[in-house]
Amino acid sequence: MDKKYVRKKELLSSRMDNEIVMMHPESGKYFALNPVASRIWDLLETPHNLNELIEKLLKEFDVSEETCCKEVSAFLKEMSEKKLVVISEQG
Amino acid sequence: MKKNIVWLASYPKSGNTWCRVFLSNYLNKTKETVDINNLQIGSIFSSKHIIEDNTGLDISEYTENECDELRNFAFTKWAENFDDFAFFKTHDAYLPLDSGENMFPVKSTKAAIYFIRNPLDVTISFANHLACTIDKSTNRLCDKNFSIAASKKKFNQQVRQKILSWDLHVKSWTEQNDFPVLVIRYEDMLLNPQKEFKKILKFLKIKTDNNKLNSAIKNSSFDKMKLLEKKTGFKEKPSSCKKFFNVGKSGYYKEILSENQIKKIIKEQKDSMKKFGYL
Amino acid sequence: MVNNISFCYFLKKHYTYSAFGLIISSEIEIPEFVISKEKSNVTICYGNVPKTLKKAEHEGFRYQISKNEFLIKYSTWATYFVCNGEKVIIQPEKNADERDIRAFILSTVIAIVLHQRGLLPLHTSGIVYKNKGVLFAGNSGIGKSTIAIALNKKYKYKFISDDITVISEQNAAPIIYSSFPSVKLWQDSLDMLKISNNKLPLIRKDVNKFRYNTNTDFYSGILNPYAIFVIENNVQNKVEIIEIKGVEKFNIVRNHIFRAKMIKELYSNEHFKLLTLFLNSAKCYKILRPKDVNTINELSSMINKIIKKV
Known part of the structure; x- marks a missing residue:
């Protein structure tokens, strides 16, 4: 559970208003993040584990801990599968 | 190379769109009625969009003949995206390029269905379509060099299509020997759609399922199309024309055409009119 | 930097233009462009083009493209070769109309030069x-x-x-x-x-x-x-x-x-x-x-x- 996640370095990403658009340079695929996902993405500029992310998000968003945990886990899983975030080597 | 292209060919206003909507409904895997503004069947052989997508070129500043040279290549490639059937709609007369080479991708063609309608009715519907007088549409129908989308004043979404006169159009498709062609009369489709659409399915060796057949006929009926057009619009309608699905009957020319108009058409189009039972 | 001084330079007339932030030296007169006196970074000249690209990544109708090279043949008037965002070579057909040759310099060809230079x-x-x-x-x-x-x-x-x-x-x-x-x-x-x-x-x-x-x-x-x-x-x-x-x-x-x-x-x-x-x-x-x-x-x-x- 202590795994720390961080953005994949090679990704190209840019903020568009309160959303984020990304491109995977190898596959050439594009991804879009909605405002909440974009906030998590901001945090992942530096390595975070699940608990650290949840703690920060709970302060900013009106959401129960349980829902937050479920959603963030799912988000990290999807982002890992799409190779947009990686497990931090320092972590 | 696949040999999967089926041409849905006709002179304009002869039941082509009806058959496309029917086939879209019949071959549709879901139970819903297909969206007439998003027909997956029968992209048109004159679409600049498809030509550009499949050649990589921008043809907005090409001459008409230069565009024609690309159509064979583009539609051969586009047909590769389909499995057993790549249905393409066309109003072009069946003609080669000026150089004598094929304009149509003959090597990828499986067959053609040719829709034919009494030119005396066609001319009325054509006048509505082109938003012109019946005298004018009749002259066009009899013009042996007539082309559509040929305006040189503005950009066209479609490339120029030589359609010739009605009689020459019929002959170009029904007398060619490059691939088999099934001729379907619009009047027979109106009279007995079950029978005619079954004929089409049989010709294409598509299994006939009577329930599906009936529901596809219901969902593509003229009244239904008219209603859908009223509700959502029809993007294939030319902007100057008020309604794409207008009357859709047969024999109504008797109340509308003048004696001279009837005489002119019969005199100039009689070969094919005789051959296909309109005289 | 590529040395742009090729032989044709000395023998033939050439025109220098500025367009799209580029300074273009051209053997073909392009009256649509604005004349410039600066040192060119793109040249356009007539010459022999390669038959094919060595390493094409995509092919379309009579054209081939890789990241640094582009070759397109327009049947009736010319074949164009563009490389490294710096050089355009045009091999015209007999009796080609200069307007046709120019029309495609001003659109597709110049666009490929810009793409090859990493511009948008x-x-x-x-x-x-x-x-x-x-x-x-x-x-x-x-x-x-x-x-x-x-x-x-x-x-x-x-x-x-x-x-x-x-x-x-x-x-x-x-x-x-x-x-x-x-x-x-x-x-x-x-x-x-x-x-x-x-x-x-x-x-x-x-x-x-x-x-x-x-x-x-x-x-x-x-x-x-x-x-x-x-x-x-x-x-x-x-x-x-x-x-x-x-x-x-x-x-x-x-x-x-x-x-x-x-x-x-x-x-x-x-x-x-x-x-x-x-x-x-x-x-x-x-x-x-x-x-x-x-x-x-x-x-x-x-x-x-x-x-x-x-």
Whole structure:
């Protein structure tokens, strides 16, 4: 559970208003993040584990801990599968 | 190379769109009625969009003949995206390029269905379509060099299509020997759609399922199309024309055409009119 | 740097032009461009082109492309070879019409030069507002040029580009280079703009589209981005302008990269960087207007208001 996640370095990403658009340079695929996902993405500029992310998000968003945990886990899983975030080597 | 292209060919206003909507409904895997503004069947052989997508070129500043040279290549490639059937709609007369080479991708063609309608009715519907007088549409129908989308004043979404006169159009498709062609009369489709659409399915060796057949006929009926057009619009309608699905009957020319108009058409189009039972 | 001094240089006349932020030395006269005295970084000359590319990544109808090389054969007038964003070689067919040769330098060929240089050519026309660029994107025939000229004539905005507008980067900020002063217009656009076609040259021998020179209304130089309008057809019979925000901005403008179908994804890294940089300092609007209806007055007045609102 202590795994720390961080953005994949090679990704190209840019903020568009309160959303984020990304491109995977190898596959050439594009991804879009909605405002909440974009906030998590901001945090992942530096390595975070699940608990650290949840703690920060709970302060900013009106959401129960349980829902937050479920959603963030799912988000990290999807982002890992799409190779947009990686497990931090320092972590 | 696949040999999967089926041409849905006709002179304009002869039941082509009806058959496309029917086939879209019949071959549709879901139970819903297909969206007439998003027909997956029968992209048109004159679409600049498809030509550009499949050649990589921008043809907005090409001459008409230069565009024609690309159509064979583009539609051969586009047909590769389909499995057993790549249905393409066309109003072009069946003609080669000026150089004598094929304009149509003959090597990828499986067959053609040719829709034919009494030119005396066609001319009325054509006048509505082109938003012109019946005298004018009749002259066009009899013009042996007539082309559509040929305006040189503005950009066209479609490339120029030589359609010739009605009689020459019929002959170009029904007398060619490059691939088999099934001729379907619009009047027979109106009279007995079950029978005619079954004929089409049989010709294409598509299994006939009577329930599906009936529901596809219901969902593509003229009244239904008219209603859908009223509700959502029809993007294939030319902007100057008020309604794409207008009357859709047969024999109504008797109340509308003048004696001279009837005489002119019969005199100039009689070969094919005789051959296909309109005289 | 490639040494551009080739033999033909000394023997043949050549012209030097500035366009798209490039200085182009050309053996072919291109009267549409603005003459320059600076040192060139792109050359255009006649010569023999290779039969094929050594390593083509994509092939289309009579063309091949890799990241640094491009070869296209137009059957009746010429074959063009473009390499490293610096050199264009043209091998004309017998009796080729010079207008045909030029028409494709001014569109596809120059666009490939820009792509090879890692720039972002957009399929837009453009005008100037307070030293900033306002661009109009859209598919062929949608009215990009017409709206730019209408705004120029009616509201005195200076003109910067017709078909292609190039986006680049300077000190980590997005910039727009002006293109050249000439516009291509179909007869129906000339009618709408009340411009007579008398004495206007055709863009190609057999294509009925005219070249109209904006002359003194042309702004030459570098601009910051201000806004981009993407024009589309409306199924409804009315004109609407909607501001676009977020990732949708990226999605709709990306569809209007010049010659996107030809280059596929060869330059997507460069394009991603420049496009997001550009969109972060440009507002983005979608214009929906009915097809084949003359809405030019209504449209230009609506756009003028949007541009001028603080």
